[in-house]
Amino acid sequence: MPSSLVIANWKMHGDRAFAEAFFSALDLTGVAADVAICPPFPYLSLVAGRVEQAGFGQLALGAQSVCAEEGGAFTGEVSADMLVDCGVRYVIVGHSERRSLYGETSELVARKFAAVKKAGLVPVLCVGETLEEREAGRTLEVISGQLQAVADCLGVEAWRGAVVAYEPVWAIGTGKTAAPEQAQEVHRFIRERLGEAGGDTPLLYGGSVKSGNAEALFTQQDIDGALVGGASLDAKEFVSICRAAG
Numbered sequence: 001m002p003s004s005l006v007i008a009n010w011k012m013h014g015d016r017a018f019a020e021a022f023f024s025a026l027d028l029t030g031v032a033a034d035v036a037i038c039p040p041f042p043y044l045s046l047v048a049g050r051v052e053q054a055g056f057g058q059l060a061l062g063a064q065s066v067c068a069e070e071g072g073a074f075t076g077e078v079s080a081d082m083l084v085d086c087g088v089r090y091v092i093v094g095h096s097e098r099r100s101l102y103g104e105t106s107e108l109v110a111r112k113f114a115a116v117k118k119a120g121l122v123p124v125l126c127v128g129e130t131l132e133e134r135e136a137g138r139t140l141e142v143i144s145g146q147l148q149a150v151a152d153c154l155g156v157e158a159w160r161g162a163v164v165a166y167e168p169v170w171a172i173g174t175g176k177t178a179a180p181e182q183a184q185e186v187h188r189f190i191r192e193r194l195g196e197a198g199g200d201t202p203l204l205y206g207g208s209v210k211s212g213n214a215e216a217l218f219t220q221q222d223i224d225g226a227l228v229g230g231a232s233l234d235a236k237e238f239v240s241i242c243r244a245a246g
């Protein structure tokens with residue numbers, strides 16, 4: 001059984017004062033799930049310090065993106081080794097906002113995934129369909145293609161030590177959550193597609209997760225946790241989601 005995991009994706013929100021206030025209010029006492037916080041790059045070191053000070057054994061630092069290259073003349077980019085140096089453990093790759101707003105292809109996402117693994121970190125691969133794709137009955141085909149790009153790059157061993165997050169694009173930041181059964185159906189499909197490693201790979205759901213819907217999602221057999229955007233900006237709300245996960 002994969003362990004439960006809840007990841008906060010702060011996206012491009014917050015500042016130093018926000019991070020300080022968030023950690024003052026973060027109380028993970030009694031939470032069994034693993035938890036990670038992904039702040040914007042400039043606050044990684046600050047949050048690394050707060051994660052350490054907080055003293056919760058299950059709490060780790062994550063990053064929202066990474067460069068596929070190891071280092072060199074790539075202005076504005078951040079390498080996986082730099083993330084290691086900052087104390088990062090999890091790295092989100094292939095978030096739909098990176099795919100749609102910054103033109104990241106599944107091939108580039110696969111190279112980023114490989115860079116994260118090479119650095120010894122845990123990639124959190126985001127997959128998901130748009131509303132148009134869902135309505136055209138192409139959900140599983142789209143997700144299959146996004147997974148296959150990584151498998152083509154690294155083989156089936158890719159999934160060992162990785163996390164996959166199903167984030168239907170139409171549910172992100174819209175307040176529309178996938179129905180638990182709808183999400184479960186896709187999670188089951190993903191689990192099967194991962195082959196042997198699938199049984200140990202945490203599968204997270206993302207898209208308008210909040211304390212009010214978390215429990216119904218987490219009771220589904222193949223939903224092991226959540227990737228949380230908006231609701232992760234409120235420490236108390238985020239902790240409620242973590243508690244629902246275990």
Ligand code: 13P
Nearest residue numbers: 009172173207208229230
């Ligand atoms: P929301 O929780 O704001 O819908 O965002 C989901 C997401 O994109 C997490 O990566």
